[in-house]
Amino acid sequence: MSSRSHAIENATEQxxxxxxxxxxxxxxxxxxxxxxxxxxxxxxxxxxxxITPHVERLGFSVKVHDNPVAGRGPLMIATRIEDPALPTLLSYGHGDVVRGY
Known part of the structure; x- marks a missing residue:
């Protein structure tokens, strides 16, 4: 089974x-x-x-940093280097929500 097929099967099962x-x-x-x-x-x-335990299970190293802007939420940097010769991928996400008005 291809890794793509396995990923789809796993997602469907969950x-x-x-x-x-x-x-x-x-x-x-x-x-x-x-x-x-x-x-x-x-x-x-x-x-x-x-978040950290889930990301670490995917093979990432995780570090949570204080935000340099006082009073703002922390920043998480997660890295996983499979091969230094491969391209680097940067992704962004956030863990906060906004007030429901």
Missing amino acids: FDNGTFFALLGDSVSYPTQSQEAASLPELYRYLNEF
Whole structure:
């Protein structure tokens, strides 16, 4: 089985057996509203306790950095070098949410 076929099969299985929805429920349980100063500890907790273990299981090295802008949420850098001769891929995501108005 190709790695693409295996990935699709694995994703389908996780969707069908409820694993995806359980993971989604866990991920949205963190109160990470970036506009709320009181959420700053939760933003760190979300990255350190939730995101980091998942990313590390994918073979990445992870480091969470303080934001150089005071009062703003942390930054996570995850790297995985399979071969230094291969191209570098940079991806961006965020772990905060905005207030529901």
